[in-house]
Structures are given as structure tokens and as C-alpha cells.
Amino acid sequence: MFRMTPNIVRNLVVRKSTRMYPVEVREPFAQVRGELFNDIERCIFCGTCEVKCPSQCIQVDKKACIWTCDPFACVFCGVCVDTCPAKSLYQKTKYRSPTGERIIISQQGQPRKKDKAKDRAGESGTPKGSGEEKADPGGDPAT
Amino acid sequence: MTETAVLILCGLIAGPVVGGLVSGLDRILTARMQSRIGPPLLQPFFDVVKLLAKEPLVVNVWQAFCAYCYIAAASIALVLFFLQSDLLLIFFVQAVGAVFLVVGALSSTSPYSQIGAHRELLQILSYEPLLVLVVVGFYLETGSFKLTDIYAWPHPMLLKLPFLFIVLGYALTIKLRKSPFDLSTCHHAHQELVKGLLTDYSGPFLALTEIGHWFEVVLMLGVCTLFWATSWIGMAVLLAVTYFLEVLVDNVTSRMNWRWMLSYVWGVGLTLSLVNLIWLHQG
Amino acid sequence: MQGIKRFINQLRAKSPWLLHFDCGSCNGCDIEILACLTPVYDVERFGIIHVGNPFHADLLLTSGTVNHRNKKVLANLYSQMPSPKIVVAIGACGLSGGIFREAYNVVGGIDKVIPVDVYVPGCPPKPEAIIDGVVLGLGKLQAPQERNGERKEA
């Protein structure tokens, strides 16, 4: 009846297997598909991601150069990243943080051939202060 | 008179405080046995206070009544223990609480609650005779049912009542709602009866049943101390070992069904207690 | 009195009991939620225990798309939870319907039926993300009066 006892006693003695998550954060594996970013500077608004996305969560307005993504519908499959011809899409290894409000990521870019100077990367629908998922056009993380 | 008042107060405080601490320790120990860290020691208190502050939802108003009756009976039983009253009487009072808990659960129409209540009744059926026999064992050894006399007995009772201590262990396991006897309700969620007996108690009423449970746990542990009442160290060691074994058993067995429980507890328990009692009777 | 209230609200955050309802997810989120309970993540460190019963729960963790059959169940469960209560929607399906948005039997995200307090994106979210989401929810549990209480309940 007590065959589990050795395991139990062993667990009492050896190190616990718990990862103390919020206190110690583990380094994610290198290839993890996390949060989706669009380096809007490099985006050519070709619309491939919109076509390929299985969840159809990306909209690309080719004329207005607006790249919109519903992060709540994204399934993190990475197909868009794989197929992006301009390699402007990439995934961080960190997952997307939970939020209390609905958000839509909408990035306003410039047509490829035009001025590459600093342009406003507008986001609508994102409340202030919780905008850490903003794709920051300036700081290129370049994984 | 003041002494009595102090003892009553002790009983009333010891229940929630000691019971909560024991429950917290239990959870930590269980977690460690499962290679987890577990909650803080004071977690049970957080839970109870939180529950008390929740919105009262009731399924049937009689549940509120029964929850209060349960905690009243459980606390009276413990206070009687501290007042060193009659052991048999204490168990009768304790049984009142158990019955009210069941009646409260029966007053809901949810089948889970009802079946839980019936299983609880079967649990009562399993351990109640054993408790009576343990008490009889004390009587045969000391010639009294009064706790004053039992505590005053000069020899450790465990040496004369070893089997009855095991029998009490069965009762304790059932009372603590530990595997393999966590049939009517269980500390873990994953049970076929959802939460069985306690399914439809919620918020403050659930908190009351939890505090009542602590009272009962302290009472049962108090009865355990009777087995080594001659020295504080012996008492403490006995309690620690007993509780550790309880947690261990909880972690190394699966939940059984009530048929098994009834036949096993009655079969083994009654045999053991009879052997012990006959020994006492003859010796 | 105010002090007691604050104290109790603090305790609320220390003992969130969790009810998990899978309303039509693919299991991915469910097993990640369960994984949170197991030794490696062990959310019992935060006092979280899994209760199987809305009457006992403070937190409702829901995963999956709402469909026509389970939306009633979801609303029922929500109504059986005593307030203050927090709803955490887990995974792309729970947030918006995810990849199944367009399927014929899908109503959409959890917030189509009950008010959602925290959205945890991911498909499925990692246990760390779920813990983050729960922690975010606990903040709301600590200040229940700030919630705009009775939102639309289906």
C-alpha cells in the first residue's frame, strides 16, 4: 500500500522542482516563437502575411501603409515570419504579456521607396501605459 | 471560576489558531512531498478571512443555519475537551456538528451535495463506533471517562492501547479527510463529487465549515495526546509523528470507495479494538 | 473600518481560488493551466488552489472559443460565483475566437458572454504568461470597488 513512500521521502529531501517564476525568470530557449513584431521601417506592405496568416489576424492597407494586427487573434504560429519577403516581421522569445483591455496593434509606415526618416508609429486602441507591446521602430532589437 | 473561563477561552482560541496552523503546515508538508514549495504557513487564515468577506450566496437558507450549528457544536466539543469533561460526551457533541453539516448538505438539491452528504454519513458510520471503542479502552484502563482522570493516569496509554491508537488513526484519517478516506469531500478539487458535502456551501458559510473542521482537527489531535499524557515531550513527539504519518498516508494512497472503507475500517478497526479491549479486560 | 476593508482586500489577493472552465478550447490552454498547478510552476505558492466549483471560486479561468452550447454554461457558472470575482480569458480562442473565429459554431471570445478582466494572449500561453495574467487579475481583486461591477451578462 505504501509503494509511493520512497518517492515521497525523496521529494522531501532533494531540491524542489518548482521554478520560482516571478522571482527568478528563466531564460527562454533561443527559437521560441513569442510576441510578433513588425519592423515597420523594413515593411514593404506587400500583404503576404495577410494572405498567409492562418488566423487571418493581420490586415495590410497597401495604400495607406498601415499594418494592423489583432494580437488577441494571433496564434503565434510564425508562418508570417517565415514568409515575410522583407524580413520585417520577427518574433521575440518573450511571450506577449497579459492585459486588461482589448488592443489592436496598428502601425503606420512609409512606402518603401520614400523617406525613411523618423515617422510616427501610431497605435490606436492601446491604452497609455500598457504599451509595452508597441513595436518600437527606433530601437531595433535585431535578434 | 476564572480558571473555567480561561479554559473556555483557550478552547475557543486554540481551535481556529492551532487548527489553522496545523492545516497550513499540512499544506506545506504535502507540497514538499510532491516536490513543490507550497503556500505560506498562514495561507489557511488568508483563505478563511477571504471567504468570510465574500458575498453570501445560498442555495437553501438552512445551509446557513446548519453551518452555524456545525461550528457551534465543534467549538463546544473542543471547549469541553479543554474543560476536561467526559470524553464520551465530547464525542457526542462533536457528532452533533457532523450531523448538522450533513443536514445542511442534504438541504441542497444538487446530487453532488446529496451524495456527499450520504458518504459523510457513511464515514460517520465508519469512525463513530471506533471512537466509542477507543473511549471504552480508556475507561477500561483508567476506570473513568473523565479527562481529568485520564490525564492524571501515571503511565503512557500508548503502551497499553497500541491497537486502539491505530484504530484512532483510522478515525483521524477519516476526520481529516485524507486519502484513502477523502470520500465525502476532499481538500483537492479533482474528485468525482466536485466538493461533495461542501459543494453548495459558499463564501462565509464555507469559511464556517472550515473553521469548524479546524476545531474538530484540534479535538482529534487532543485525543491523540491522551495516549502519551505523561510528558510534554512524549506528547509532542507522538503528535508530530502521527500527523506526519497522516500526511504521508494521504500522499501515498489513492481515494477508495465507501464500500471498501466500511468493510476495511470496520473489519480491521473492530478486530484491532476488540483484541486490545479483551487484552485490557483480561489483564 | 477602512483599514479592515483594505486588509481584507489584501487577503483576497493572497488567496484566489481558481475555477477553470474549458469552453471549447483545443486543450492546449487547459493543460497549460493544469501545468501551472503542478510542481514546476506550483501556483499554490500564491495561495491559488484549483476548486472545481463556482461557489468556491474567486477567479474564473476560461479558455477556448465560446460556442452556442457552452455559452449558457459559462454564464451559469459566472452567476454562481460569489463576488468579488475576476475572469481571466486564456489564449487566442478565449480572447477573440482565435483561429476559429469564422467557424459556424463559434460565438467569439469569452467577453461576448461575461465581462473579462484580464486577457492572456498566446496559443497557448505559457504557464508563465498565465501566472502573469492571474497576478494582473489579483490587482483587480484587491480593489474590487473599482470594477465597473455589473457589466453585460448574457
Place this chain on the structure above:
Amino acid sequence: MREEIMAVSAEALVGEVAKLKVLGYRLVTLSCTELDASNLDILYHFDKDLGLKHLRLTAPKAAAVPSISPVYFAALLVENEIQDFFGLRFEGLVVDYRGTLYLEEEALKTPYCRFSLRSADQREGPAAALDAETNHPNAEKF
């Protein structure tokens, strides 16, 4: 398809199936596809020692098909499913959910009959699904 496919008629179906059972085949499942606005194509998949065998039945939507669940109890779920999805009626089901196995009243009726639902499908996305809550006029009543 690599394996053998045998066409059967609705009348001969149960007999054929019973024959296969005697031969030691077990039912794997049924696959139903809509051929056109009025006909369905049902494939009965059977298996014996990891070898497959298929029966093909072309069934008009309006007529009922005899259920094979009395022969193979396992057909119970899938036949109910086809009732849900295509609105095809199976006669003599062991447990008949009458189209409520998966679908609630407010859901789209016979969702797999795309020929009859084509118009509803024009508006894709969640709107279409939500629309379905209010019994779409084009949806075939079961």
C-alpha cells in the same frame, strides 16, 4: 485513394455492412461530403488488420438512409453527427439525438450543406456566425 471502394445502394447497405462484419471487419467511420444541392456522398470506412475497405453510398438528402448502428454500435456517434451536419435522416438509430448532438437551436442548421448555405457564407467572419444565432432564413430546417 489507394484502397478498394465499392459502391452500394441504400437498400443493400445494411446487408453489405453485415456481411463485412461477418468477415471480421470493424467500422472505422463514415465520411460524408456534399456532392451538390441535393445529393450527399457517404463513405463507410472499414478496417481489418490495418487494411481499409470503403463503401460508397450516394444518398439524396431528402430520403432517409438506414442506420447501421444496430449492426455496428460504433456508428451511433458518426451517424448522429451527419444528422447534425447535413440534415440527412438515419432510420433506426440506436440513440437518436435528432440533430442536437452538437448544435443548439440558435446555431446554424446543417452547416455542412454549403450549396444551400452559399448565400449565408458570402459574409464571412464572425458576423456570419453571429448571424446564425437568429436562424438564418436560408438555413435548412432540420
Place this chain on the structure above:
Amino acid sequence: MRKTVIPFGPQHPVLPEPIHLKLTVEDERIIEAIPNLGYVHRGLERLADIRDFHQMIQVVERVCGICSVIHALCYCQGIEEIMGVEVPPRARYLRVMWSELHRIQSHLLWLGLFADSFGFESLFMQFWRVREKIMDISEATTGNRVIVSVNVIGGVRRNPDPEQIRWVLAQIDWVEAELQRLEDTMLEDYTVKKRTVGKGVLTRQQAYELGAVGPVLRGSGVAQDARQTGYAAYGELHFEPVVETDGDCYARNKVRFRETLASIDLIRRAIHRLPDGEVRTKIKGIKPPQGETVNRVEQPRGELLYYLKGSGQKTLDRVRIRTPTFANIPPLLVMLPGHFLSDVPVVTLSIDPCISCTER
């Protein structure tokens, strides 16, 4: 007689997924169990109308999160068959590796849940503790823990480097050691046996005729495993199915436990024979699938069948998925009556129900 009617599920702590069983009980003995499905029904087969055949991979992966690799594998194999695409050998071996990793994680998950179903909480915790290692392997090699999204038509998306492969081997050694430590409890403990032996008995005949698949079928003594057909690289790995003869919950438990160990072995063999080379055939320029096919693979829960029909367009005409649990529910309905209420979780979980598979 005094009947008790219990709504068992959809929300129920022992059921990880919503399914409803209307149980009619007499003094805790079940006399009738009627299921109600549809709580997870999404209608994803129909998404084939609006998602192209590449996008459908991501959709079918989400039929079930626990066996997503194998769903995608079956789907891809079907499409590859229609389109006549040859898969590179390295990809086939990697497919085996990931499939078996998935099987291990699924079985570990099940072993934990099964332990939980008879109230053995600490055992549940131990299996899930071990399982986290497999999740780590998945995450490291594919980029996601659960829905790994690694199969594509014509091969796989990831190509682990040798160092990663060595790491995987080390990890599964650890898993094996841990499992062997738990074997004694899971298979020999008195209380475990008391709760599982003789429960939910399905004779060989019944299992075969009711169309049971997977461990349920093999637990009843029928040596049938779709891996015997030799898809992917199984044909080259000398695969032997695990069979038990008692047909009760204990036998199924034993089958799954032994299969877990067998899967570890299979991974080792697959890795040892892992060829070098490409992992993905380019399919650009090949016409979209036209024709129909039936493809079968072995999921952790049993045999999975995809019926695919395409007419040369980007979207398929029909994607029909017959999942193993779908096949195992009729046997479950036969098994339940006569048992006690306390055995319902044990018997129900013994088929390893995956409701999201069943209802899609």
C-alpha cells in the same frame, strides 16, 4: 427503484474538458450513462472552405492541443499523398521524433490525470513534473510548448542541430529514469490496483466490434497500432505494438505506461538513425491537391483518420477527421453501466477522452 440523476459535466473538476454525461445511478451504481457533446464543437472541418490547404495545417493542429503534431502529420501526409510529394528522409525521422515526444507528453499527462481520477494527487504531481521536461524539449526544438506547429506539407519547419539532438537524448534519459521510479507505484500499488483492476472491462471481442482504438483496443489484447503501417519512418524502426490482455482500466494504464517507455526507446532509435540532409521539399509550382485520400496515423489516444478531398483549388472540398476518442466513446458507454459513481472518473479517463478531438 430510487434513481439518482446526476449531471456529470460539462464543468466538472475531474473532466479537463467539457462533456456531459447524464448518469442515472442507484445507490451509487450506474445504470445508464447518456453523453451530451457539443460543448467544444467549433466546426473547424468547415474552415477548409475559407482557409487554404496550407493554412489548414494550423487549423487541424488546433483540433487538439495535446496531439497537435500528429494531427498535422496526418493531414500533411494526406496532402502529400494526393499531391505526390516526397518527404526527405531526415524530415521523416524528425517527424517520428516529434510524434513520439508528443506521445510521451500526452501519456504522461494522461498518467497524471488518471492518477488524479482515483484521487492519487501526489502521483499526478509527479507525472506532470516529469512531463515538464518533455515540454522543455518541445519548446527548445520547435519553438512552442504545446502547439508546436512543426509540420508543413513536404517536410518539417525546424532542423535541430546535433548539439540540440544530444541535449534531447540527455533529457529523455532523465525522463526515463524518473518514470522507472514511478513505475512501481503506478503499476503495483495496492490502492491503485484496487481502483483500476477489473474496472471498465472490455473483452477482446467487444473492443474489436465496438471499434475501440489505441490503448483501449490494445489493452483488450488486439495488437493493432497504425504505426505498424510504417508511415513516416516507423517502417524502418522495427516497431512493436504494446499489448495487454485484461481489458480493464489497469490494462490500459499498463499499456500507456509501457508505451511511454517504448516511445522513449523509439526516439533514441530514431535519433541514432537520423540521416542528414534537407528537411523540407519545396512544393512551389505543384498544383493544389486534387483527388481524395484517407490517411491514418497513430495518435497517443489511438488511430487517427483523415479523409481529404480536393478539387485542385487552394481550398479543400472536405476535411473529415475521425479522431480516436470519437471511436472510443461507444465503448465507454458500454463500459460505464454497472460501475460505481466513484469509478466514473477512472473508467472515463481510461479511454483518455479528448473531447476537443471528438467534436472538432
Place this chain on the structure above:
Amino acid sequence: MDIRAMLTVILVMAPFGGAILCIVLGSSKAIRSAIVLATGAVLIVSALMLAPLVPFRLSAATFLGVDLHRIIQVADVALLLIILYYGFKHRQLTVIVLAALQLGLTIYLEGFLVKGPLPVERIFCDHLSLMMVLIISIVGSIICFQAIPYMENHEHHYHVMRSRQPRFFFVMLLFLGGMNGLVLFDDLVFMYFFFEMTTLCSFLLIGHDRTTIATRNALRALWMNSVGGAAFILGIIAAYHETGSLGLQKILTPWLAGSGVYLLALALLCLAAFVKAAQFPFQSWLLGAMVAPTPVSALLHSSTMVKVGVYMALRLAPGFTGTLLSQSVAVFGAFSFLAGAALAVGQSNGKKVLAYSTISNLGLIFACTGLNTAESMIAAMLLLAFHAVVKAMLFLSVGAIEQHIESRDIEDMRGLYAVMPLTALITVSGVIMMIMPPFGVLLSKWMAMEAAAQNLYVIVMVALGSALTVIYWARWAGTLMSDPFAGRFRPEHQPALTWLALGPLCIGSALLSVGAPWLYLRMIAPMMMGPYSPAYAFKAGGLENAYGTFAILPLSVVATLGLVVAAVALKRAFRAKIVSPYLSGLQTGEPSMFRGPMNQSVKAEAKNYYLDTIFGEARLTDWVNLGGGILLTLILGGAL
């Protein structure tokens, strides 16, 4: 005339008078009710007046100038002839044989055996008799009061054309007189006569409805009780043979305890007691008697008639102190306690539960009698009193419930609180008084257990039995408080007389429980002489002896406080949000309905566990009868 003698005569004769009036004038409802009420009032007043006068002995040689013994002789023969008549009428061979046997033995005793002058101090009223008189007169009268509206309803329900109520009340009142006679007389022949009278009355009452099943069960009661009668008369003969006396108090001389024939006499008398108290294997007559209208059940089988058995045993106990007979009676009683409780667990018929519970409790009293220590005798007497009151109340409530919901099945009483709140509450409080401290029944059970602790056989059976007792009572109480109510019912509207019966019984039993120390001091302690001693002292509001203490008053106070708190909580709970019980999230708006397969609304039903496979009547009865039979044989054999 001495007031004591006068009261005695009133207690015995007033019911007879009332009975005769009933049959003569009782065709009108008003007159009949008035007669019953008046008789009851007279009985209650006389019994209360008798209370301060005990103990006393009185000589009763003649009645209205005729030799009393002669009257009884004639009446006795007449009674047996009536039984014989019924035996012939229903062609019941057993009854005929037993009645003839009794007739023969009576004639043998009276005509040939008894010689010399008979003692005339025939009336003996000590505290035990007084307790019985109080129970019979007060509880019995209350039951008769409740019977007035009950029978009205009953006949209405059965569509009886010509009212048979005069006859009914005739027998009821006759019975009360007989009972009082039985407990007030010390002369064995007199006791035998009254014993037979209760047998006949119970036969008539059980068969009152004249249905086939009623007649059959009545006949069963008749023949079984005739066995008791035969044992009784044999016992008398044996006792007379050994002691040369017919006075019970004379017979109970401890120095004769060594004699075999003497013990056999006592054993035979005990056997008669067992039969009257429906102990195993004679339980079936009591169960069969449950077909009778509920007041009959209450009167005969809960509070009074079956108590004759234990009364006799208690009377005889000093005679067999310290013998093997005493031990066997204890074991037999404990066995009955356990078996009765086990069988009650298997029952869903409310009246049968009450019946088995009665058997079980009487078994405990017998066990205490057999233990034969001071403590156990005190326990027995307290249990006798408390059980009578509480059980009568429960019977009457079940009767009231039954007339409203037209069923006596516990399952049909599910959620009764919703429709008959007051009756349900009274029933629940009855249940609580049966199993919970600080109420009297439990007090006496506690005493019994402590007294039994010395005897391993007894204590093991009592421990098991009391756990089983908890089960069937708690289950019932919970069922009543559940909601919603599902069956057919008539809204709660009870006749005033029903409330007049239930209310005082409920309040009375609660007060009696609180007053248990005084009950003990005033009624029981004075009787503790001879081999016994007043074992308990009244200390700190509780009863205490050398090895145990039961704090009645403090507990009562605390329990009242707890009740008040709980009641306040209850009141506040009425303001809380009421939600549907947990139904796995499938509840629909309607109570206890859930949305099942095929979108149907299904009722989530939960039925109580009756564990028929373990405790079912069909399964246990034979074994229990066998056990009881074996033990009885041992008793009779052991006596020799």
C-alpha cells in the same frame, strides 16, 4: 376513601367508562370528541395528582363489594374466550391453540394451583409505575386528542360510509385503562389480565381498517402476543410454584436467585416482555401494525404498549441481579438495538423507520436492564421516559404529514419544509431530540454506554448501533429541509387539535430534557434501593458519577445560545442571494432542472441511500431473526 385509592380507581376505570360512553353515545362527532377530551383531561389531572403521593401500597380486596380476584378471574376467562372467538372467526390455528393453551393454564392456575388466602395488597405504585402512568395518561391522552381530527380525515379519505369511530375510540380508551391497570397492580394474575387486554386491544386497533392486509397483520399481532401471553401465564405458574405468591414484589426476593425454576419463571416473564416489546424475532407484528391509522401506531407501538415489555423487565430486574440470565438479557437487548438500527437504515418508509427505531431503543432499554447496575437502570428509566415522549411526537407528525402528502415514504417528504414548514420543523426537532445532546434520549444513551463499557459484547453492539442510528435520523432530517418539494400536497392547514398535540409534545420534550436532572432526582433516584444506589449526583448543572459527567444545564444553555445565533444567521440568510445548486453549470431557470442530452430539461434528482444491499429488510430479517432466536434460546436455556 383514600385519595390514592380513588385516583387509582379513576385512572383505571375512567377510561373504561369513557370507552363505554363512546360506544353508546359516540355516534355524534361532537359528543364523541367531548367524551374523549373529558376522559383525557381526567386522566391527565389524576396522573398529575398522583405524582406527589408515591410510593404507596394499597390493599384492594373487593370492588363494589365483589371479590376483586373473582372479577378478574371471570374477566380473564372472558377475554381469552373472545380471543378464541377471533381465532375461530379468522380460522387462525395458532391463535386458537395459544388461546386454548392459555385458557387451560389459567384454569389450572386458578382452580388447582392457587391455594390459601391471596394477599390483598394488590396495588403497588412506586416511581416506576408513576412514570408509566404519567406517560400513559398524558402522552396517551394527547394521542387520543390528535386521533379525533385524524380519524375524521382518515374516514373521509377512505370514504367510509358508516363511521366506525365510536368503536375506534372505545378500543383506544379501553386500552388506556388497561395500560394503567397493568402498571398499577402488583398481582401477577391482574397483570396478566391487563396484558391480555392490551393484546386484544391492539388486535382490534390494527385491524381497524378491515382491509385484507390490516386483518392479516392484526392476526399476526394477535398470535405473537399470545405467545407472550402463554409465556406469561407459564411464568406465573412457575413463579407461584417456587415462591407460593402471586405478588410481584414478593416474588422478587434475591435469595431465590440460585433456583433454576425461579429463574425460568423470570425468563418466561421476560419472554413475554420481549414479545410485547416486539424484540427480534417477534418484530414483525410491530411492523405489520404500521398499517393501522397513525394514532394507533403512536399509542400502541411507540409510547405505551411496547413499553409494557420494558416495564416488566425493569420490574423483574432486581430478581435476577448478577445471574447469567441478566447477562443474556443484556446481550439480547444490545443485539436488538443493533439489529433494529441496521434495519431502520434500510427503510424508506417513514413509519417503518420509526418502528425499527422503537424496537432498537427498546432493545437498548433491555440491554440496560440486563446490565443491571444502578447506572444502567437509571439509563433505562430515563430512556423509557424520553423515548416515549419524543417518539409519540414523531409518530404524530408523520401521521400529520402522511395525511397531507398521502405518502409515508421519506423520499416523498423531500423538501417538505417548503409546504408544511411547522410540521417539518417539529419533525426535525424530534429527530434532533432523538440523536443529539443535550436532549434526554441522548443523555440516557450516554448513560447506557458508560454503564455498558464493562461488557464488551454489549458495548461493541451499542457502539455500532448508535452510529447506525445517527445515519437514519440525519438522513431524514436533511430530506425534510431540502427543497423544492415535488409531490402532490395539500397546503399546511392543521386542525387545532393536531397543533394541540404536536406543540405540547415538542415543547414538553424539550423542557423535559432540560429538566432531566430533576426528573432523575425526583423520580428515579428514590427508586434506587435494594441492589441499586442513586449513582449520579447533581453537580454543576449536570449529572455526575465516579467516572463520567454530563453537563446537562450548561450544555442546554450553550445549545440554546447556539440555536439563537444560528437562527439569526438563518434570518440573515433569507436576505442573501439565492442561487441554483451546483449542477455542473447546466442549471436552467427552474429549480433543480438541468439541460441534458438532446436539449431536454432533466430533473437532477438525488435519492437517499438506503443501502438495501447491506441493510435491506429482505437481506437482514432472516439473519436477525436467527440471531434473536438463538439468543432467546440461550436465555431460556441459560435460566435452567
